Amino acid sequence: MTLTEIAQKANSAALILAHLSTDKKNQALNEMARILEENCESILSANKKDLEFAENAEIAKPLIARLALNEDKIRGMAQGIRSVAALPDPVGVKQKSMELDENLTLHRVSCPIGVIGAIFESRPDAVPQISSLCLKSGNAVILKGGREAQNSNKVIVNLLTDAIKKVPGIPEAAVQMIETRSEVNDMLKEEKYINLVVPRGSNDFVRYIQENTKIPVLGHSEGICHNYIDREADLEKALRIALDSKLQYPAACNAMENLVVHQDIASQIIPQLVTKFGEKGVLLMGCEKSREIDPGLAVASEKEWDEEYNDLKLSIKTVENLDEAVSFINEHGSGHTDTIITENSESAEKFMNGVNSASVMCNASTRFADGFRYGLGAEIGISTNKTHARGPVGLEGLVIYKYRVYGNGQIVGDYSGENARSFTHKPL
């Protein structure tokens, strides 16, 4: 099949998926969970092939770790699908109802977006996760996983579509997979049939997707997150939060990359930061002012402020006041997550109003910015877009709405010109 044919099939499937009952979707999801658990062996033997290939190809150790499956991880996949089944159906929710006139009513009702293109790297657990989120939200999905995981992904997708086939009325093309890089480029051209692309992977990878398609992209490339330690910060909280923001999982997109410090407390806090981060092996860089306090800091050149290290590196910027902190963060941040540490609630509000990011926090670690921690139940990704969905995105990000109007013969001609009827516009 050509990519256009695949996308057309997905589009036809989406029209059916859009009005499946919640029961039917959950039935398919539970079947998916069951079939994965029942076929551990075949999944693991496919995974073994991927691992052998990865080892021969001398792929980096952390990547291999993410690629490797075991029975526990497969049970985890099944559990993940069941938890998606347990979430409320995001489709068919009446968001607004209004009487336009007697016997003429308007409803805004949530509905699926249509066809989702999901492109991701090595982890095979992305396959059941993304497939289940798309099915629950009534969207058809075209998956493209990493080459390293291709054997595992293929077996898993086949099992998922076997599960789907067992539930009458669900189109098989609800979940499809493509395998080659050139198909990805073809997919990015199918704006007629694919309504949203969700890429997960390295910054460069996501940026490539963003720059090479007219289809809306949900996600983020960089995660350049900040802590700002205010003049009125509780310094003990500041240290705890800074260490957690940087170190709890340095490779995460919501880990801190730049630390901004108010000059009035810089001489107190910077030496403590140097000690604590030093103990953890973090390379610290500083601006000129910061280096006046601790000349042991490496020089932070201008480009440092715009870099996502995802590593044990941190740049420290000393600012004159809160306004400078906000401007600095808006200039150098990536609009992902930024936190202020302060005991002054007015300053907190000023910071949270002024910083133009998807998540703004006060006295909490940037690492909280995550769909699970935010209580969304499941996460399709974290978005730094300014339209549609922002921040950690759950099932809600996979739906849009349509307007439904119920009349009994009304025409617009009756509402215009002389003796025009008026609309009642009464919320229902």
Added chain:
Amino acid sequence: MTLTEIAQKANSAALILAHLSTDKKNQALNEMARILEENCESILSANKKDLEFAENAEIAKPLIARLALNEDKIRGMAQGIRSVAALPDPVGVKQKSMELDENLTLHRVSCPIGVIGAIFESRPDAVPQISSLCLKSGNAVILKGGREAQNSNKVIVNLLTDAIKKVPGIPEAAVQMIETRSEVNDMLKEEKYINLVVPRGSNDFVRYIQENTKIPVLGHSEGICHNYIDREADLEKALRIALDSKLQYPAACNAMENLVVHQDIASQIIPQLVTKFGEKGVLLMGCEKSREIDPGLAVASEKEWDEEYNDLKLSIKTVENLDEAVSFINEHGSGHTDTIITENSESAEKFMNGVNSASVMCNASTRFADGFRYGLGAEIGISTNKTHARGPVGLEGLVIYKYRVYGNGQIVGDYSGENARSFTHKPL
């Protein structure tokens, strides 16, 4: 100024606009309304220059009519601005609140998108309308009007920024205007600073914008809308609705272009349609089946079904059943607005579930799909997008949200590993 400088200024302004009080925004809006009314003369004299230019350039009559201003129209502009001032502020609305844990709360709060690029054709009344909607929603706007209206637009924008300057704290760059076509192309490249483009104009114009920018575009190019007259339609309602859908304002995007008829009632209704539409001078075309009933119908070639006439032309398609009607509409429609005429509520639901359009209707004219009629108070445009905002879009389409997290020193480390704390995830 280069376009990048203009966009940067807008971006800086947007950061301030984002947290202006409702009062301050309304104060500026009321000042805008007042200043337009007080300067009728200078607006009309600029408009006269545009009209002279248009007449010399032999611009089409309807375009000139839309371009021409008078005192009444200017009072209408002022009234429009005041009605935007009277709308609820879409910014700062708490959409969701959740306790994540003791003393750790999450709020999802609406906020402006940032910088809007608005590109439109001849009507000068678009300037105050779009400017007021953007200001009310806390967005900075860069306007580009049609060349025909440039004198009028310039005077109006200058008056609006004069009004803005009178309210302390509102950045002047809240409303900016560019004037040349080449600046539009530059604007479309400013995805770093411009967050949304709203084009209004001809299909070709909107399509050009959509195809030449990486900035999200809110709008629609085609409006290919359908009526489907079901087997169980009340034929009197069907005739009324069909005539209104086509003729109440044929140039509107929500006017009907294709009429789909169930074969069981085709022989009854088609002759009546031919008579009624014939009286109004509408050129009727038909598929083969329709022409078997009335060979007087012109032949509808395949390309007719995908064309937006915006004119006194209509194509009639006879189908075997409701399923074929739905498929036909999903294939040939533009996802704008489609209506079924039927007395069978099950068929109505089936149609409204199956047709993948922004507005689906039962027994009502497609012409109802409009922000004013839907009670949105004001309309920035009608969108056929599948993400962000769909259908008639009011102020809500100009906002997104941000997450605000309030803690008192919480770190993620405490919620992982052994003895991990649990989240409470309690809706507030």
